[in-house]
Amino acid sequence: MRILTIDTSAVASAAVLSFDPADAVRTQKVEANFATEDTRSHAEVLAPGVKSLLGDPVTEGPALDAIIVGTGPGPFTGLRSGIAMARTLAFTWGVPLYGLMSLDALAQQVFDTPRYDAGRAVAPLAVREFVVATDARRKEVYWARYSAGAQLLDGPHVGPASAVTGVQVFGAGAGLYAAELGANGCEVDPGFADVQPSALQLGRAAVRRIAAAGSLEGAGLLDTTPLYLRESDAKVPGPRKRAL
The missing domain is CATH 3.30.420.40 (ATPase, nucleotide binding domain)
Known part of the structure; x- marks a missing residue:
């Protein structure tokens, strides 16, 4: 294939x-x-x-x-x-x-990446539920929560990093807001702090x-509807106001 x-x-x-x-x-x-x-x-x-x-x-x-x-x-x-x-x-x-x-791609990358000790793979990088987060700009992140096996549990969401508490967080969004996440009891992996x-x-x-x-049709893939999570900044202009 x-x-x-x-x-x-x-x-x-x-x-x-x-x-x-x-x-x-x-x-x-x-x-x-x-x-x-x-x-x-x-x-x-x-x-x-x-x-x-x-x-x-x-x-x-x-x-x-x-x-x-x-x-x-x-x-x-x-x-x-x-x-x-x-x-x-x-x-x-x-x-x-x-x-x-x-x-989901970022979560799979986390799942596939082992944790090393003295140059030897000793454990999975994520040992429990974790969150992946990317930069949503406007001081917000796109994020979703996954099981240790990289199965989606919740999300996707867009909002401030302060909404994420008490989990391992991976991705560029985690790196941008490491201080806020750390204050919320989150653990940010420095090796994954800039991954997109x-x-x-x-x-x-x-x-x-x-x-x-065993097939494309049964793989649970989606259609191509985009997940913007926000409305576009571009707006259709309203009707002109009549001059007096």
Whole structure:
């Protein structure tokens, strides 16, 4: 199976992964991957970035089994650029399209990362329920709560970091508000304090779901409705007032 993943909930990113659903752990291969560090130029860099992953988009696009796009939560402009591109490519190539919450990708990355002691993996990074948080700007975070096995328990939400209490917190949102979270009894892992969702991790989370279900259709993937969690700042202007 071969999938293209796109995520623009934070940075602009895309990846191509291939795997055998019957043995996804050992057969998973990252064919190509790109991600920017800039969180404000998605529209300019995404199309060239996706094109760079495919030697011949005309033939390699139809060779995909699915396109999976991160549905956020994320800022309006950046998030919609990734979803719009995914929808366009899926329609043009005739490839099935699915969505996956971007915070799930970050949670999967936490689950996959061990804790080391003296250079040796000794335990999972998250040993109990945990929260992943990303920067929502306006002094707020996007966040969701997960079990130690990276199963979604609550969320997604947007709000001040002070709303999160008494758990391990991972992600760039945790790094930005480490002091506030620490005052609330939270533990912020310094190694995960600047990590953003990416298409590569989105793909790895999708691979695990597909492998567990044995098919794309049963993997519990979403449609591509974006999770903005806020209304757009852009408003339709009201009618002109009549001059007296």
